[in-house]
Amino acid sequence: MPQYASRIISSFFSLALLLVLVFFLSRLTGDPAALFLPVDATPEMLNQFRELHGLNDPIIVQFGRYVWDVLHLDFGDSLRQARPAIDIVLQAFVWTLWLAITTIVLVSIAAIVIGSLAAFRPGGIFDRLVSLVSLIGASAPDFWIAVVGITVFAIGLGWLPTSGTGTVWHWILPIAVLFIRPFGLLLQVVRGSMVQAFGSAYVKTARAKGVGNRSIIFVHTLRNAMLPVITVIGDQAAAMLNGAVVVETIFGFPGVGKLMIDSILTRDFNVILAAILVTALAIFIMNLLIDLAYALLDPRIRT
Structure with missing residues (x-):
């Protein structure tokens, strides 16, 4: 405590x-x-x-x-909309929260599964391919991916809309753009952590006892390799809450990032301050949840 x-x-x-x-x-x-x-x-x-x-x-x-x-939890009224600033921010923050949660869940599942399979046979063809994909993903800037995605899939092929939130199709490009960079980073961490865990004594003992590969990966090894993975997941989730400004602005997504940009341009001071406070509180709560996750994964941390 x-x-x-x-x-x-x-x-x-x-x-x-x-x-x-x-x-x-x-x-x-x-x-x-x-x-x-x-x-x-x-x-x-x-x-x-x-x-x-x-x-x-x-x-x-x-x-x-x-x-x-x-x-007194009073942020005043918006100069632009003549409504309580906190109401405007919370309404926009819900959109950002849904976008961030959906993306980080997809990133975590994909990176953990693919990174674990790649680490099972380090140096193999699949492992090399995964390492190449993770390097490209971690190096690609969000704004460039967004522009390419709009140019190819929205303008060129006409498959996806460029902005809005009306249907599932409107969410695909924003989620895909936010997905690529954290996926590349987390994939590298999962692979490295799992490679180290596979070389430990308890894994060798499990293999000697004839335990199946699936149990070795997802039962014996994954939990012990999750501490650095949890750290990166938390950092990337916080980055999505705090750094989705570019993606929300490009795609016209009505989240708190776009709201902050609009409020800065119109000098809507009350909304700016309320948005920053709500975002900072969300990141603070997320950091506490990461600490709790550490304690659940490793009992030694509880003491």
Whole structure:
């Protein structure tokens, strides 16, 4: 428990520092009144807008008011949509969460199965092919894969839509783009961890007893090789929550990443801060779940 308490305390301070930095940096992006009002707006109209939203107050006063509101779980209203900022963020975060969960589950299953089979006979043809695929996948940038996918499968062949979320077909390209890079990274980790586990004494003993290959791979070896794999799965899941901005923007996916970009461009301060807090909390919770998974896989960690 002391480990988890220290993790919670350190995460709280990191989150507080993040919110302070984002608050002050977002104020450097410009005056939202000049963006929201028409170009022919009079100085009186601009001043009235700033007064209405408390933008004429000193920056320290605005910050103090913001901290007080956040402590009461109040992020204010969106300047653009005139709705509670937290409602807008949570609505978008659900889309990002579904996209991330679906992708990381598919990545984990595929990488664990293929990486385990490749590690069973290291140096073979299948192992070499898997190593090549993992290297290419881990090196490919998301934005390039997205552009190629749209060019080939949406524009060239006309098989898939370029944006939206209306049907299952709309999800294929975003998931495929998010899938490739973490799949390549996780495949390398699974293979390396399983190769090391296959050389251990308990595997040799199981083989000497005549245990089948399937049981050796998925019963005796996989659990002992899962600790580094769990770490990478957690890191990649957090990266998907925090880094799906490019994919969501390219495909017009209504997630929290695209919402953040739109809010930055329109200087919707309340939505920006709410989106960052929700995303940071999700990553913090995910890190705690990874720690719990460690304890389940290795009883020594519990003490």
